[in-house]
Amino acid sequence: GAVVSQHPSRVICKSGTSVKIECRSLDFQATTMFWYRQFPKKSLMLMATSNEGSKATYEQGVEKDKFLINHASLTLSTLTVTSAHPEDSSFYICSARSRDREGNTIYFGEGSWLTVV
Amino acid sequence: AQKVTQAQTEISVVEKEDVTLDCVYETRDTTYYLFWYKQPPSGELVFLIRRNSFDEQNEISGRYSWNFQKSTSSFNFTITASQVVDSAVYFCALRKFGNTGKLIFGQGTTLQVKP
Numbered sequence: 001g002a003v004v005s006q007h008p009s010r011v012i013c014k015s016g017t018s019v020k021i022e023c024r025s026l027d028f029q030a031t032t033m034f035w036y037r038q039f040p041k042k043s044l045m046l047m048a049t050s051n052e053g054s055k056a057t058y059e060q061g062v063e064k065d066k067f068l069i070n071h072a073s074l075t076l077s078t079l080t081v082t083s084a085h086p087e088d089s090s091f092y093i094c095s096a097r098s099r100d101r102e103g104n105t106i107y108f109g110e111g112s113w114l115t116v117v
Numbered sequence: 118a119q120k121v122t123q124a125q126t127e128i129s130v131v132e133k134e135d136v137t138l139d140c141v142y143e144t145r146d147t148t149y150y151l152f153w154y155k156q157p158p159s160g161e162l163v164f165l166i167r168r169n170s171f172d173e174q175n176e177i178s179g180r181y182s183w184n185f186q187k188s189t190s191s192f193n194f195t196i197t198a199s200q201v202v203d204s205a206v207y208f209c210a211l212r213k214f215g216n217t218g219k220l221i222f223g224q225g226t227t228l229q230v231k232p
Contacts, residue, residue, distance in 0.1 A: 032218055034218060034219065034220075041227075042224075042225075043208065043223065043224045043225050044162075044220075044222045045222075046220070046221075049219060091160055093160070093161075095162075095220070097218035106152075106164075106212070106220060107164075108154075108161065108162040109161075111160040111161055111162075
């Protein structure tokens with residue numbers, strides 16, 4: 001079946017540095033990908049919609065300059081957390097909607113645990 | 118506005134018991150999709166089911182069954198003869214029909230199945 005892969009699965013970075021998380025659709029093309037954030041024992045909150053070849057659409061309250069999203073190809077979207085702070089520590093998970101398939105099932109990546117120290 | 122409510126924050130059962138996870142949703146759309154996902158401690162989201170709003174047939178898959186009641190805007194999930202491996206957080210989610218794929222998640226229900 002469809003596979004969406006995220007990398008890295010776990011990352012620890014120092015405050016003030018930037019960290020990039022990749023989301024890849026491995027066997028289908030995804031014109032649209034989504035980035036979610038999940039705090040411990042909380043629900044998933046949509047951060048932004050990533051559109052291939054165009055700017056991402058951010059949800060209200062999400063700082064676009066802090067969470068940079070790039071969707072350079074039909075199989076890759078990246079989330080860069082810039083100038084990371086401890087409060088950015090969270091579980092980030094992406095999802096992708098297939099371009100070629102039924103398009104009604106959203107496939108999720110395995111998620112990435114970010115710890116900012 | 119769209120909203121999904123999972124009123125049960127945590128449920129604890131003993132193995133082999135049946136358990137039902139509640140999901141109530143709000144939407145002004147006449148057509149939409151409903152989903153259930155399982156999130157084990159490792160974090161990944163495991164897709165369980167997708168239901169179209171125009172299909173109110175209940176579904177059974179092994180020990181899992183889903184009861185979709187459009188009249189009460191509910192999409193409840195029942196696990197029969199629960200097992201320890203069922204322990205996880207379960208999310209109900211709503212998506213607009215024809216939408217690019219944005220999901221609105223409920224708060225999640227943590228299910229603990231004790232041996």
